[in-house]
Amino acid sequence: MTQTPEEQAHTFIRQTVSEHPVVLFMKGVPDQPGCGFSATVVQILDHLGVDFAGVNVLQSDALRQGIKSYSDWPTIPQLYVNGEFVGGCDIIREMYASGELKTLLNEQGLLAA
Numbered sequence: 001m002t003q004t005p006e007e008q009a010h011t012f013i014r015q016t017v018s019e020h021p022v023v024l025f026m027k028g029v030p031d032q033p034g035c036g037f038s039a040t041v042v043q044i045l046d047h048l049g050v051d052f053a054g055v056n057v058l059q060s061d062a063l064r065q066g067i068k069s070y071s072d073w074p075t076i077p078q079l080y081v082n083g084e085f086v087g088g089c090d091i092i093r094e095m096y097a098s099g100e101l102k103t104l105l106n107e108q109g110l111l112a113a
Helices: 005-019 036-048 061-071 089-098 100-107
Strands: 022-026 053-056 078-081 084-087
Touching (some): 022 036, 036 100, 084 089
Antiparallel strands (some): 022 078, 078 084
């Protein structure tokens, strides 16, 4: 049975978040973010020294739409930690400012000591 483009996107997303502890679905790639929001989250993750996989949602329209329906979240970027959706740019920025993001990543064993 063939999957719809959305189902294919959801399968790809599920596989990606299960293979990588920290995944950022973003516009562009970490070295060249395609929007300011993606750039902000990349800077925060880099500042914390987190090893993360960046997935460019602009590579496919099905993926760009699929990530929104997968998480039930309307905007990109989207950060996943150990398979769980954490949030978009505003939430990540607030969590970073309050120290909550560092605590979460520490508790998950994802920050170098």
